[in-house]
Amino acid sequence: MTLAEVFLAPVRDCFPAQVAIVSLLILIFLDCLFGVGTAIMRKEFSSKKMREGIGHKSSEFGFILIGIIVDALTFSGLEVGFNGPILVSVAVYLCVMEIGSLLETFAKNNPELAESPAFKLLETAHVIKDKDSEK
Secondary structure (H helix, E strand, C coil): CCHHHHHHHHHHHCCHHHHHHHHHHHHEEEHHHHHHHHHHHCCCCHHHHHHHHHHHHHHHHHHHHHHHHHHHHCCCEEEEEECCCHHHHHHHHHHHHHHHHHHHCCCCCCCHHHCCHHHHHHHHHHHHHHHHCCC
C-alpha cells in the first residue's frame, strides 16, 4: 500500500465519512450563502466580518484534515491510544455546529422562528457555553 493510499483510505473506504464530509460542505455553503444574504438584507455586510468567517470555515477544513491524519495513523496500524473513527466524529460535530449557525441566521431573518422550541434549545446551549467560558 502506498503512502497516498493510507491517507486516502479513511475517506475512500468509509461511506459514512463521505456522507458526513459532503454534508459538511453543503452546510458550509448554505451557511455562507444565508449569512451573506442576511448581512446584505440587514445592511451589516462587512469585509472584516467576511474575512473572519472565511477564517472560521478554513479552520473547520483543518479540523477535517486532522481527522483524516489520525484515521490514517490508526489505519496504518500505528497505536495512538484509541481505535475509533475520528474523521466521522469530527465531521458530524462540525455539521451540528453548522446547523446551529444556520438556525441563528434564520432567527435573525425571521424573529418568529426564534420563539420556537428548537430555538429555545439553541438558546440553552449558548447559556451553557457562556457559563463554561466564564470558568
